[in-house]
Amino acid sequence: MAMETFVWVPDDEASSDSTLRTRKSQFGDGYAQVASDGLNAEVDSWALSFGGLAEEVKPILDFIRSHRGARSFLWTPPGGALGMYRCETFRQQRKPGGIGVVAATFERSYHP
Numbered sequence: 001m002a003m004e005t006f007v008w009v010p011d012d013e014a015s016s017d018s019t020l021r022t023r024k025s026q027f028g029d030g031y032a033q034v035a036s037d038g039l040n041a042e043v044d045s046w047a048l049s050f051g052g053l054a055e056e057v058k059p060i061l062d063f064i065r066s067h068r069g070a071r072s073f074l075w076t077p078p079g080g081a082l083g084m085y086r087c088e089t090f091r092q093q094r095k096p097g098g099i100g101v102v103a104a105t106f107e108r109s110y111h112p
Contacts, residue, residue: 003084004067006075006106008060010048014078018044045107046077046085057092057100064090064104072109084109 021037050060067073069088076082090104 004063004073006063006073006085008050008063010046010078011051013049015047016044016077017047018042040110043108045105047103047105049101049103051099051101054094054098054100057102060102060104061090061092064102075106077106084111 019042021041021043023035023037025033027033050057063073064087067087069086072084072086074082075085085106086109087104087106090102093101093103095101
């Protein structure tokens with residue numbers, strides 16, 4: 001099965017958290033030996049929101065649910081390069097006037 005691409009553009013206030021994984025051995029004299037942990041040592045996630053009429057946000061929810069949190073999809077983060085991501089957590093909110101908001105966290109994923 002071909003990998004799908006997430007094509008919707010998030011609202012302007014997207015934010016990213018990144019962590020550089022390391023392995024560290026601390027010694028008694030204050031010396032620490034530190035090395036990068038693996039080939040893909042940077043872990044990043046994006047907090048995103050998508051707002052619009054209920055019928056505009058429904059396809060976004062359908063896309064996220066169809067991947068069930070485990071299957072990766074292609075997505076280009078703001079100002080970044082195309083990569084593989086997963087979405088395990090999301091939240092939806094209904095507002096007056098038929099407006100819907102989806103808040104989702106996209107986490108970078110890698111091929112094994």
